[in-house]
Amino acid sequence: MYNNLIQHILKFTPLTADEIEQINQSVSIQKVKKKTFLLEAGKVCKSNYFVVKGCLRLYFVDRKLTEQITQFAIENWWITDQDSFDSRQPSQYYIQAVEDTEVIYINKDALEQLYISVPKLERYFRIIFQRVYTAWQRRTKFLYDQTDEERYRFFSEAFPGFMQRVPLYMIASYLGFTPQFLSKIRAKKV
Amino acid sequence: MYNNLIQHILKFTPLTADEIEQINQSVSIQKVKKKTFLLEAGKVCKSNYFVVKGCLRLYFVDRKLTEQITQFAIENWWITDQDSFDSRQPSQYYIQAVEDTEVIYINKDALEQLYISVPKLERYFRIIFQRVYTAWQRRTKFLYDQTDEERYRFFSEAFPGFMQRVPLYMIASYLGFTPQFLSKIRAKKV
DNA sequence: CGAATTTCTTAATCATGATTCATTTTTTGA
């Protein structure tokens, strides 16, 4: 019984008992300790992960060997390297647990099967991806429209809870600047 | 008969003659002269636009009154302010024709109806939005991983045709820097 | 065709945030 996922799907489309059963048989659940990797660069991203509880980060290592975080996923978010997942080509990303985390995951073949046996999931994921598009348009405007400092201040006011779950150096990476610069801003704030 | 769109949908899902008919009755076609606006800030984005021929840009005006282009759409791409389109709230974006352009468009109510009468479109748009997600992950890595100069050089080698269709100052805006800086890079290139 | 508009370029100065390197504080787990 993977209730968190089913509950989430039910927000967007009704499901019959049989459909729920089919979904439950296609997904698995996994507990991942803090710092565990669900994906490492060089390997194919085999699963799409739904966070039941906890927090994951998706990042790559740039030429200067700095970790660049491009996405976080918390409760009720899906996360994957979509490109690697679809093409079955090696990923350039890492997905790592920021906290002890519980995920429900589904592999590519199982998901393709499910789209056929439970077509309502086309609607569910259409809406999920559509929201990703919206989130991306918002984030892009956010990034273009403000200086690094404004971005940090906005972010810390908008998501105070999140700030406390994640080390500051990860926030800095996600917002596109260095931890040193973040310290400088925070020092000013007082 | 909106063949370009139907052809595009058929790449992802089969359609019956009846379904094709229903889609054709839900969309409209429009020719837009260069510089014409399909969306202006302050107005609700009523349509999702599919480019048959030509090129559109989506941008907003930042606090310094500079136009910031966040997306282009060329042949066979959809473009909209997804947030405004979904929520029916005023947009902060402009969508403008960069060249004389031909678009097929669909309004929100018509699209919601179509999702019900032609559920295969759930699959079509699920795949479209999924590709948007992939494109976004790629673009993000691209932006984080390289300096402005490298980004320009990569872009001009990867999309030489596109570079010739669009004024350079728009490329600069899309890549996140100023036209002056672009000129500097190009001067070096020789 | 030719004036007006749009687009592109050049150059000097300036500011933001990176880099480097060291130190302090906090957290973790044996």
Place this chain on the structure above:
DNA sequence: TCAAAAAATGAATCATGATTAAGAAATTCG
């Protein structure tokens, strides 16, 4: 509980790309 590791801070210097202000070149269209 305390040593080791992880995370955060601080300061000095540096580099990238913005800003400002002209002016040149190219395109458009009446």
